Amino acid sequence: MSVQAVCKILIRPFFTTLCLHFLFFVANGKLTLLNAQTNLPPPDSLLLQGVAAAKEHQYNLAISTLKLCTKAYPSKAANCAYELAYTYYQLKNYKKAIEYYNNAIDVFSEINDDFNKSIFTANSGLAYLKLKDYNHA
Secondary structure (H helix, E strand, O other), X not given: XXXXXXXXXXXXXXXXXXXXXXXXXXXXXXXXXXXXXXXXXXXXXXXXXXXXXXXXXXXXXXXXXXXXXXXXXXXXXXXXXXHHHHHHXXXXXXXXXXXXXXHHHHHHHHOOOHHHHHHHHHHHHHHHHHOOOOOOO
């Protein structure tokens, strides 16, 4: 059975298993099970697991995975902050979304990434519009 076939079969159990502090991820064509408390997958894999959970409307799982990614891999803090902001935006928790957009803006300001800073500023403006806070939007 191919890795892709196994992943299709395991996609639902994957989310259940992640809640039990275990993570499945694919690395070098092999499906691997890791204990999240002792051995984490690579940062991009963990980030993608959070994104996948959000796309499946598993928002609590997405939030906990992305927060874990932020703590475990500070180099991915801006990416995780964006995904957290987007997840909170989808949940209509606009104040939390703005908080995480601002976290990402701070990171991009530190590294002089004006392009991404402008995108996140625009996104936070959309959240302010939803709150009817026109002065900040």
